[in-house]
Amino acid sequence: MAIARRLATALMLLWLISGAAVAKPPVTLITFNAPPLVEVLSGKPQGGYALTVVRRIFDLADVDFQLRVYPEKRSILMAYEQPRVCTFPIDRSQERETNLHWIGPVSISRHGLYSRPDSHLSLRTLEDAKPLSISTHLGGVIGESLQGAGYRVTQTRTPELGLRMLMANRVDLWASDVRAASEVAGTAGVLLSEPALVFFTTLRSMGCSLALDPKTLDNLEKAYRQLRDSGELEELLNTHGL
Amino acid sequence: MVIASLSASFSALSDPLDDVIEHWLSQEFTVSTLSPAEQAEELRWFHRAAQPYRGMTIRVVSERIDTHTYESSVLTKAFEDVTGIRVVHEITGEDDLVKKIQAQMDTGLNIYDGYINDTDFIGTHYRRQKTLVLSDYMNGAGKAFTLPTLDLEDFIGLGFGTAPDGKLYQLPDQQFANLYWYRHDWFSRPDLRRRFFDIYGYPLGVPQNWSAYEDIAEFFSDHVQEIDGVQVWGHMDYGRTDPSLGWRISDAWLSLAGMGDTGLPNGLPVDDWGIRVDGCHPVGASVVRGGALNGPAAIYAVETYIRWLKRFAPPQARELTFTSAGEWAARGQVAQQVFWYTAFLPAMTDPDAAVTDDNGNPLWRVAPSPRGAYWEEGMKSGYQDAGAWTFLTSTPDDRLAAAWLYAQFTVSKTVSLKKLLVGLTPIRQSDIESDTFAEHAGKLGGLVEFYRSQARYVWTPTGTNVPDYPALSGLWWHHISRAIRGDDSVENVMTAMAADFDERLSTIARHQGRLCEPRLNKPETARHWLSLPGAPKAARDTKPKPMTLPHEEAIRLWQSHAD
Incomplete structure (x- = not known):
């Protein structure tokens, strides 16, 4: 019995260690006050339809995130420079295209x-x-x-x-x-x-660091496509008109 | 503006309409292949046809070139005055436009009522079936809104917007070609001609192959170095990591190297993107699947592109894009450009530019681009961009009809000749043959001669082998920029890109409801494919004997396409 208990403990430890080794830290998801896309009150994002879309993407992708609020320009620079950052809802453009991985649009503005x-x-x-x-x-x-x-x-x-x-x-x-x-x-x-x-007109999207790991990126892209292909995205965006 | 206040109040054939027409014909559309009476009749037709949509505002988008700026800032006002329909004609980067039309196709949201989208998309529109078939619309629901004097047969680029099913999906709004550009005044100077002959043993002239182009590039960058106290370079290109870097390679470098197969417009079965088709089905881009994207010709093209960019072009070129490079060359420090987009002609013909003389005459000429070592007779001779009116089926009927009216207005014979003189991007045979266009030939350095020859059919856009342009186009800049930075060898970069192309073709194949979907070939050995005739072609001597021609003889090659 004692042997079995020790074996179970060892297996548990091994699982925890290996789990810890592969677990990825949450994505830092940065946004800013841009009502009605994102509404920030007292420094915290409280609502907005783009926030709803992005939360759904992360839920469907099963990717953890920590939501942060910074000014728009700074949030873009953080996504350019730091490895595990996504920011939204930013304008996608030809000039910015090569600096980020893009997922969207999450709004047509x-x-x-x-x-x-x-x-x-x-x-x-x-x-x-x-x-x-x-x-x-x-x-x-x-x-x-x-x-x-x-x-x-x-x-x-x-x-x-x-x-x-x-x-x-x-x-x-x-x-x-x-x-x-x-x-x-x-x-x-x-x-x-x-x-x-x-x-x-701009396509407002989520831009993620180029250094974001391919697996996380792939999961987020797949989740976005799922949201789009199911018609849920069109419904959300149409509710807010063009 | 007085005319603006009139537009709201006029009624059909009332005096205010006559005033509006008189204003625009006398102040703006002063040249046309139609008589003033015929122009007035066209404008009256637009006024009548637009009646159900008076007061509506529609939204269209196009890329950033002078022709579209003219449409956005002038033609929208004329159209509103005549029809009462307000048009917001947005101008943006070409890649942004690609993302927007892709977003509307993917989401079904009506982002724009009309797009001026390059016919490079024809393979996408045909397959995805989200695009209005214009030829059906003109004969069906849109018949009442189709200009009786549109004269489709007069459009020189109609074939570019026509799919393999024989139907028209895209109506050309402007066209520009990728031609060889050089400083005719420098090439004509006896001292430079003598010096070139002494070094290279043949005359300085329009290069017919890349060997001669490279000699000329070396001559100006390394030997001449300075003309009239100003530093000069023998080559110009651009290399910034930007979506437009991709077009540079997909538009021109690979096709002029001779990577694909013979056959117009793009080469069959392997096209100028290196994609092989079986029937209408793409079967692969990598050599192991019968494509040519990582074959010897493609590697030779990209190695040459990078070598010349780093060795002969001004250092700034590596940080320039399609737009900024086009403007840079007008500064007068470049001797030649292997592929130059004629969309930038307005900058080159500006009387204040460093490349025109005191009388405003060009110091430069255009000519056929030199070909790489794998190019063979029967292949396309260059790239031509055809920005064309494109409508998606997700557009509501009333907005579609109003946008279709505006589209036709921008290409109508009433306005097309004036638009041609502003933007220099011809679309109509009648304008090209007009005396007015001929009168400008001396200022345009060879453009008139090009568009009056049958060569305009041998300079072609991207073709139907490309099954989903937006899904594939991002791969170009992503991979080529790695090669420019030296992250990996050109051979490895091209092999990685070809593998990515195959993977995306495979993804596209899984989308439901697409016509002519990709069906990838099973991989064979590269040797198997390289031993067969045609593309992918086995390695060959890339240093053939250099050859040049005088400008008159080089231009004659365009005329020879008529035979």
Whole structure:
């Protein structure tokens, strides 16, 4: 009996040791306040449909994660530089394509140019905004691509600061995700008009470190495909409109 | 703008519409192969056909080249003034566009109402059956919205958007070719010509093979080094780890090396991506399965690409992309480019550019690209990009009809000649044959001659052997960048890439409901396949005797395609 007990203990120890050797640390999953995609309250992600999508991906993939909140730009840099980090919901673009593994889209975002409510500014095409000054938040591809195309852009730390610049008459236009714009304006107590122009679309996705191990990545990709092919993703995204 | 306020209030054939038409014909569409009366009639047709959709806003997307910028900033306004339909025409990177159309195909979400998508996708559209068959639509549900004067036969690239089932899936909106580009003024200088002959023993001219191209690259980079006090290089390319790095290899390097089989448009049974087909079924990319992606010709192509990039191109080239390299060459420090995209002609024809003379005439010329050692008569002679209007079946009917109207507007004879003069990306035979285009020949360095010859059918896009472009295209830059960095030998990199291609073909084969799905060959020995005729081809001498031609004779080779 004693021998059997000792053998069981040894086997248990061996299982624990070997388990510990192959167990992977949880993925650090970084997000930021981007309502209604992700809503952060008191420094913690509380809801949002992109958060729901990403949680479902990790659940289906059976991959552990720890959720963290950082500013968007910083979260992207952490995913570039650290080995086991994923961040969402970030804009996927050709310029960023080779720096991360991409899983998504977890949202389709339209981006608009907003003028002050008392402004009579009329825009028919993006080109019409060339002579005007624009604020937008740091970390999205909108600021980078407008700047690259020769537009006068000021990038702010948060979307709220961009809106404040507009209301303080420091810029002519504020560029924002149209779904986020009304929420940001509501929080800031600003009555925002319809955008002067909805000028660009981005696929917002989850970007993971290039050094993320292939097995974890494969599981996450398979989980995303499962969510997509079952129609669950389309249903979630359609609920929030395009 | 006055016209904008008019657009909301006009009614059919009312005076405001006449004012709108008069404005656009007199201020913008001043050149056309149609008479002004015929142009006005076309615009009236658009006005009438668009009536059910007046007040709607639609959304389309295309890649970032001058032609599409013109459409986005000018043609959308003209269309809105005439029809009352507002168009947001987004411009983005080509790879971003690929990801977006792929996302709409995969999720069914209506992200855009229309795409200007390269016909490189034709094998994907045909197989996945998520794309509107335009020829069916024009004769069916879309008949009332199809321009009676569209004149499909006038489109030179219709074949590129037509699938093996004979149906049209994609209607060309712009086309540009990948041609040899060189500084004609430098090549004509007696001192440089004499010096070249003294060193190499044959005349400086348009290179007909890679041996001659390499000599010329060496001549300018190592011997000449400086012209008029400015450092010069004998070669230009780009090598940044970026999705566009992949196109560089898949568009041009492998096909011009001669990797694939003979047969137009892409080589059969092995195409310019190195993929073998059996009937319409892809059966493998690796040599052991009968493909050519890691065969001697492919390895020779990529080794040459990297050697020339590192040895003869300006150091900045390694950090440039499709877009930034296209603009860089207009600075006037490059003697030649083996494959140059004519989409960048507007930058090269800018009177302020360093590559035009005081009268705005080009100091450069284009000509057929030199061929690699495995190239044989009967193979494609270069790559041509055909960005084409493409609609997905997930688009709601009303939005589809409105987007189809806008698409036709951008290629209608009323606007196409003006668009050609702005972007230099021809799509219509009538525009190419027009006196107006001919008048610009002197400023375009050979473009008019190219598009007036039958050679335009021998410069072809990616073909139907590629069963799922977005699923495969990411492999190119991923692997080639490893070879550029020297992470592994070119041979090992190409073998790894070919294995990845086979694996993805195998994954694609498991997707349900696709036509002509991949059916991988069982692996044989490489020797087995290399001993058979055609691609994959066994190793051969890669240093044939260098050969050059004067520009006039090189251009004549284009005309010879008419025979």
